[in-house]
Amino acid sequence: MLVNLFQRLNGYLESQVIGQPELVKELLIALLADGHILVEGPPGLAKTRAVKVLSDCIEGDFHRIQFTPDLLPADLTGTDIFRPETGDFDFQRGPIFNALILADEINRAPAKVQAAMLEAMAEKQVTAGGKTHTLPDLFLVMATQNPIEQEGTYPLPEAQLDRFLMQLNVSFPGEESELAILRLNRGEALGEEKSDPVAVSQDEVFAGRKAVLTIYMAEDVERYIIRLSMATREPARYSDKLANCLQMGVSPRATLALDRCARAHAWLEGRDFVTPEDVQKMAYPVLRHRLLLSYEAQAEGLNPDDIITELLNQVAAV
Structure with missing residues (x-):
């Protein structure tokens, strides 16, 4: 059954992202509900790892975008490139045109970049050079922000916060979970064989979304x-x-x-x-x-x- 596939995927993700069961489950819920997730928590709590492991299991490209104060909308969406040999402009797609996006420290980007993200998240499209370009059907943004450091940040406007399906607050793992993290990390460094990821196609993701609605x-x-x-x-x-x-x-x-x-x-x-x-x-x-x-x-x-x-x-x- 389809639900069993996603339950196995949930179990695999929990084995690779230890001590964060809520983060794992909310990621899958966002995937099935066709929405985006905002994660708030200190650095080093496997936020990047969670999306990367999920991307290894799902048919689709993954890209991490590091948000900084000097980021421009074109760095995110792409821009028109002039081709002298043809005399035409070709649109060079930016990193937003991937299926799974990690928007790291999203609140460090200025308002113009936030506006570009708002259109992408709400309408699954970007507008550049007067033309509209459609994003992939499978499009999930997991944005992170650090609740501790506020210097040099741009608080997300209410309009953009409303575009996120969920906000998850991530806390530190317990003692036993941290011991398991230590051993998993050492095993990966030694190149020890690990369990194969649970493979999920995009068609199965879309079928799961339909099943949820029924x-x-x-x-x-x-x-x-x-x-x-x-x-x-x-x-x-x-x-x-x-x-x-x-x-x-x-x-x-x-x-x-x-x-x-x-x-x-x-x-x-x-x-x-x-x-x-x-x-x-x-x-x-x-x-x-x-x-x-x-x-x-x-x-x-x-x-x-x-x-x-x-x-x-x-x-x-x-």
Whole structure:
């Protein structure tokens, strides 16, 4: 079965990206839900390795783009090159025209580059030289940003944050996981034979996306998703805490994202139906980067996850 293939892929990725099961699973959910993922965490936590290992398993090209303050949109999208022998301009494609993209430290690029990324992520196309060029059908961006260093960074605008399907906060692995990482790294350095990657074709990825969309979701669960979104826009109806902490709620794009991610989560769990628990599990990565907290909430030291917990406590599942 197709779901078994992706479950094996999940297991293989966890064996190669040790101590980050959530990162691995969210990557697969983003792949199946046809969205992009923003990963926030300190350096050295296998963010690059995760996308690289995934690209080794999936039919498609991988490219890492290091975002810097001097990066130009053409460095990302490509540019027209004049050919003297023909007298014409040919479009030289940039690194964005790969299937799997790692946008490393995306918040270090200026606004013009962010705008180029916004079109690519939202519409799967880039415009250069007055012409529109279509990106690959299989197109996934995993962007990273360092939560510690803020000097020389350009905070991502809300419009671009909303383009990310999910935001994942990555933490340090535990003691046993770090021991396993040490041994895996030593084995790779010695050239020890490792297990073969699980091969997944692009057709199987697209078939998986269709299968996810056919997962049964009861009307009560659909309305639960909508109530969660509405509660961020009309928080006073639910609790004073929500009303005081939320400056702006989520857009309908968040509702669509929560629907798809809950379906993908249920499908990867081997079920053919979505439960409220699937919605609750995915609410954190889907909503945390879309909520705009008030100054009062920030002054109290609250973060988006605290607000989502309150949201789930206040909004009835059925």
